[in-house]
Amino acid sequence: MKMQYGRMPYRAAPYDTARPAWNVSFFGRAAAERSNTMMIGLTGPSGAGKSTVAALFGAVGFRIIDCDGLVHELDRDALYLEKIRETFGEEYVLDGILNRKKLASLVFSDERELARLNRLIAPFIYRIVIKRIGAAKREGGDTVLDAPLLFEYGLESVCDATVGVVTDRKTALRRLSVRDGKSEEELLARLSAQHDESFFIARCDFIIRNGGSREALCLAFAEVLKSLEKRRNS
Template structure:
């Protein structure tokens, strides 16, 4: 995996927040709340989707994976790609080696273009710790949720099986390591209006605390 170089601190006076947590913990929802709070969000998953449309990335992936990972419309079938890479660590490393440099360039470009009025820059990346992006962050926020809650969300919202949840979690750092490397933790253990109100209050308090630090 590529290792990001050190950021140019002279051009960035806004805090940089890295968002981490288990799959299904609700990081995307937290990111949307942070955006409502005035933060600029850089979402690596969304950038990864765009990377697959790049002709050079497409050519490199097809060279290693063949055309059987394409859908009927000629685009990449992300489910087929996922099935291949989450059962073969070597193929996963190959895909990451192709896609991650593109994602990193685009991430830096978007960060550089963030409005100066942004309250903070938030990096939402599934492999933030694995690729060393935490070194570019002033704060690393871990979103915590019990395993049964996370799996219920994944099975209900994404239609994953319990086995698929386990395989994808195994491809990331253990949650204990993620939590240990975080500088702050926010619980997102429930769903519904009351839980969302508590989550929003916790996120607001977190932002206020880092601004006062």
């Protein structure tokens, strides 16, 4: 059965903003003592608060592999840049530098172009992620794969469980406006080019609804941790 957290009202407990609202040392110690490590796929649309949830995983001892960061690393990959030039045109790569703003303007206004870009990026990201996962397994400990395009890249296949973070569009727009400082028109175009929450609910093992307070998010996250532990030990 699909597990969703963060929807029910609750009475908020006092919250210390310097740390999550549960015993970090307990979860961190437990993670260090476990031998059967887990690979968790974390995904969700822009503005849902996925990075915040990734930080919560990090606070309790999970290693984080940031796929967005890996995409930026590709900006220095000559083969990747050549593929961009061949696929979208010379004007998108000038003097060996990717014009990210121009490319973003194209793909967020045309679903077909976005699909072309995702297909182009997928094999590059997959190879890098597999190497990072191998290194993580050698070092030991649980790992979170923070990937907005987890399913598009086929990375759910290397995960023991998947967690989706979702919120309503109004909340997402407000968060993105504060974070990115872009116009509402630009942000709506970006959100419209992405999957809505039904996509993630249908595919993820666990769903965190992040539309309320930080305390509510922390409680929902703690419930997901408990469910992941049950899955590990089952």
